[in-house]
Amino acid sequence: MGLWNRYGVIIVSQSYEFLAAVTPVFAKGTSFEVIGAAHHGNEALSCILTDKTDLVVIDLDMPDSEGLIAVQLIMSHYPIPVMMLSSQTPEGAVQTIQAMRIGATDYFHTQLLAQESYAGVMTAYFLERCKMAVHNGIQRVYESAIPVDVNKEAAISEGLLDKQDKFQRRMDIEFNLRKAIDQQEFRLVYQPVVDIVTKRIVGLESLIRWHSAVLGHVSPSDFIPIAEESGLIHQIGEWVLRESCRQNMAWQEAGLPKMFVAVNLSRRQFMDRGLYAMIKSILVETGLQPQYLELEITESMSMGVKLVADTLSQLKMLGIRVAMDDFGTGYSSLSYLKDFPIDKLKIDQSFIKGLKIKQVNAAIVNMVITMARNLNLLVVAEGVETEEELQVLQECGCRFVQGYYFSPPVQAKQIEDILHQEICVI
CATH class of the missing domain: 3.40.50.2300 (Response regulator)
Incomplete structure (x- = not known):
């Protein structure tokens, strides 16, 4: 030194x-x-x-x-x-x-x-x-x-x-990430959120995928951190929000059931003072009613509780719902529940895997569901893959789940086919 x-x-x-x-x-x-x-x-x-x-x-x-x-x-x-x-x-x-x-x-x-x-x-x-x-x-x-x-x-x-x-x-x-939007290399896939009581889809989570003309398929776990570091996440995040809202509105106009689409927001996006105006503009542009847009945040939003709380309060005033993703993976989960205007908790898939044989996981999941019920919060269990996991979640009183047991993330056309089948069942 x-x-x-x-x-x-x-x-x-x-x-x-x-x-x-x-x-x-x-x-x-x-x-x-x-x-x-x-x-x-x-x-x-x-x-x-x-x-x-x-x-x-x-x-x-x-x-x-x-x-x-x-x-x-x-x-x-x-x-x-x-x-x-x-x-x-x-x-x-x-x-x-x-x-x-x-x-x-x-x-x-x-x-x-x-x-x-x-x-x-x-x-x-x-x-x-x-x-x-x-x-x-x-x-x-x-x-x-x-x-x-x-x-x-x-x-x-x-x-x-x-x-x-x-x-x-x-x-x-x-x-290559800098050219991906202009070259239309991104696409969105959607994973259903299912009500296990009615066995019907009640919402969707949009997830970004990238197939580069030069690099081929690039995993989100590889390019999202780089987008965060370089500042490109703002441009990419805006595209995801606009495309998610546009697609949801297209489904509604086609006569499919109205439901929310959840979009993940990054830490950097919350630091952007233009976030509120951008989301409001997208809702106006696409015609989507705000109650059909859900924003997912994570516990990495630790750059300042007041900043996040103020931003979320503004967004809530628009009528948008807010979910805390990966709940339970950070040390400050409980404190966030009192500081942030949250509507929903998404239990991280690390607590769901092997739920039938891991008593500790089952106890944690049951505690989260009970706590959420007392706080009038909805709960979604992520990463459900087996009948055994679903059974334990039902016993714990969890109503909404998401995972490969029902469907992997699929393209918009496949979502349309699934929703048309549900309409036919009715």
Whole structure:
């Protein structure tokens, strides 16, 4: 660690505005100290050699590829952790991939630090990323510099090639994710929520799927975290909301039973001050009545109880229902019930699996259902896959379930067929 028990940081940029925006960010933390600034790679090398430098932050938006040149110089002469900052897309993404291939440790989007709606949360996140870059950077720098053809067997045995492949995969996902909406590569599938008393569908949860023209099928567990980090989740989330409402309205206009469609909202979406106006606009645009839209939040909404409660209260005023997803997986579940205007609890599937043979799980599920009943909350059990699990849930008094026992997530046309069959049964 550098002077005053802090990591020494050098910032490389030719922009006064960039320096003025980034330098104060490091002053807000206790782990870093900006010890110098440079206009290009050679000047950065001089600073590194004369000062105790732990991290170099490089402005990737400098003209004439000066940022990439700086990375190359540092990696060639004195490899240390490098954090890239960029505000250009998609061009910036291309340069970022090139910088990572050269050996940059991590990157971050400059605009995320500048947006007031992210306030101190994004600053803290950025500083944490910088700290991780320092902690892991030296190892990654030398891993990326390993000549594969020379020590290939040793590299494979130590897992170094695998790490590089994963890192490249992450960069490829982000680059192609930026084009996915315009190229209409996303689609929604819907999983029914079933009333086990009437055996009828009462609602649907919409889930996003992505088939990239370049990467093929990409799992949500892979691309959603990257969308969160890059800020693309706002654009993707808006598309999901609009498409879910549009499809629900189309079903209603076709004479199918009116029911809610649930949409998952991410932590980042809640940080967007325009969320309320955006959802209201989508409801007006699609013509969907607000009682047929349900928003699902999770316990990761811990950036501030007041912020979440205020946002949810605004949305509730529109007539939208709110469900807490994955209930029971976080330590603050119970406190959220008193702070947030919740209509429904969704019991996480980890408590449902093996319900017949796991007495602890059954006790927890029974407690949640009893508590919810006393609080006038609805309960949905997620991940129901077997007759045994369904039987235990019935014995506990759970009325609504969701899972592969009834149906996996399916496309809109299949939902239409299922609902038409229900109408025929009536």
